[in-house]
Amino acid sequence: MPRPDLSALDWPRLTDRLVLRPLRVEDVEPIHAFRSLPEVVVHLSHDVLSIEEVRERVVTRIARGRSDALEPLLGLAVEEQRTGRVIGDVMLRLEPCHSISRTPTDAWEGTIGYALHPDVHGRGFAAEAAAELLRIGFHDLGLRRITADAYADNVASNRVLHRIGMRLEATIHARSLGKDGTWLDDNIWGVLREEWPG
Structure with missing residues (x-):
């Protein structure tokens, strides 16, 4: 398949309670919060960020x-959706799939990540947003595989990944x-397009 075209995606994406849309510079302050x-x-893989680092x-x-x-x-x-407030940010990183064949693959895979404001934790928003990332990756971009990492002691994030149908690999x-x-143990989660429950 050709390289996934992010510019062809339609926005915004609506879930039951959320709106997902591309980041804008105006999002710096709520993300810094x-x-x-x-x-x-x-x-997360970074320490506390200054407003300049978030920008x-x-x-x-x-x-x-x-x-x-x-x-x-x-x-x-x-x-x-209810308030219009930016409560988090998510990402889907893309890369070509690996191949050890003489014929390289043209398939692509992705990795998801997410962070939300702590005052909305425990309400299922992370799973709702992460599930939409899988939908975008598999349905819209045609990815072959999507993965995610979560430290083993991050019980909430591991629960999210299991809930959206990913497999602890x-x-x-x-x-x-x-x-x-x-030293932290790192859990690697993954799901193939044909396994995706969506």
Whole structure:
């Protein structure tokens, strides 16, 4: 299949309670409101972010969402439909599938990630947004496989990935040094297009 065309996607995407749409520079402040909190970033690959660091992150994700980006990534804001408030951001990173054949594959795969403001945790919004990322990846972009990583002690995120139909494929023991100085186990989740319950 040809390279997935992010510019061909229709926006916004509506779920039962959420609106997903491409990131905009105006999203910097609401995203900073949660990506600057220690309790949010404890399980993320970055530390608390300054407003300037969030701005750089948003601008980079906007650029990677263009059709000619070398490392394509779909960065989306998550709004609560009822209030119109940006309560999180999610991403779907794309890359060609690996091949050890003499004939390279033209299939693509993706990796999802998400972060939401802690005042909306426990309401099922992360699963709702992540399930829509799977729909976009498989239904709209024709991806072959989608994966996600979650540290084993991040019980809530692992629960989300199981709930949306992903399979725990491996646990890599003591893979990453955590922010508290302990080594963390990393759970690798995945689902193939033909396994996707959507």
